[in-house]
Amino acid sequence: MSDYLIKALACQERLRVITAVTTETIREAQRRHHTWPTASAALGRTMTASMMMGAQMKGNEKITVTIQGGGPIGAIVADADTKGNVRGYVTNPEVHFDLNEHGKLDVARAVGSDGFLSVVKDLGLRDNFTGRVPIVSGEIGDDFTYYFARSEQIPSAVGVGVLVNPDHTVKASGGFLIQVLPGTEDAVIEKIEKRIEEIPPISKLIDAGRTPDDLLMDLFPEADYRVLEKVPVHFHCTCSKEKFGRSIAGLGYAEIKSMIEQDHGADATCHFCETAYHFTEDELKAMLIDK
Structure with missing residues (x-):
């Protein structure tokens, strides 16, 4: 599997964890939509986070995420299911800016911060579940983190990243999702927060060849985790x-x-x-x- 995700439990099963590499998946999205670098990063981050959310669901359930931040990229839309399939697009693919003050692609400027992140979950019932929160930064990872805390009341950490080559192709892409289970002590939360601050950006780890298995070790160096499942990840469209x-x-x-x-x-x-x-x-x- 070139792209795949891992579901795991960590810290004596107090944390629910997903790590994922999505390089080929986002590379295919860039190829299809001809996105420029900053737009590729915004779309790739959104698709990766949406895919990890979809992986948490059950059966034939599906999820649609829409980000509308008022920036020049317009809307970002991603669909994902429980089997690692994901697809997405942006309204304006030809968006690119100089690197920001941190030397990264300026996704926040492309997305904007005056708008909403909305999630529609198709649970196979008569009515879909819909959640919507204000965008807090436009960096995507922060916005998904806020969504989980505000809409689903689950303390979470979402890390997503995309590196783009000079020829606009995607060099590395992936992410992690860590969620705190009820009854977890503050010390456990503080420990993982500190670890997230210590490790390099997720996209750089993947560019260095780290797999989802390796990312688990990077996040939990004491190997206090149990792998539950590995799932292949693909760009997959259901149109016909x-x-x-x-x-x-x-x-x-x-x-x-x-x-x-x-x-x-x-x-x-x-x-x-x-x-x-x-x-x-x-x-x-x-x-x-x-x-």
Whole structure:
């Protein structure tokens, strides 16, 4: 597995932990959307965090995360499921700035900090669960950390990072999610907070060749953890011509007839993967017959 995540329990099973490498996954997203470096970092961080959230869910449950911070990148949207599949896009992929004062890609400037992070969980029930919190920094990791504390009342630490090559390809990407279980002593929390401050940025660790297994050791050098599961991670889109066809069929008789007479067909492109679908006049006429 080139990209995968690990689920584990740590510190005498007082902490729930996920570590992940997503380099190939985010590289594929960059290839499909032609994102510039800062946009790649924003999208990659969001997809990685969303993927780790999705991995916490069960069965066929799914999650959609939307970040709208008022910055030039526009909206960032990511979908993830329980099986390590994730997809995403940004409204404006051609966004890039000089490095910030810390020598990192200026994701906060691209995202903005005047807006919201929203999470929709499809639990297979009649109504979806929706949570929304204000953006606190636009750095993505901080915003997911705040979401967990505010919306789900779970003290958490979210670290996500993306390095981009001069040719705009993704060099390294990944993250970690640590959550405090009920009844955990303050000393345990203080210990892991100190450790997170001590280790290098997650993207640099991955660029140096660290795997999710290695990241667990970096975070918990005393090896006080138990691995529960390893899950492959992929860029995966669920779009299809059939799904787009159903959407067009739902537009109504007059609009479909206009597509036939004026455009002599119809074209649709998936926001998530940039796959284009073409519908011929005959295919559109068949939709009219069904009405």
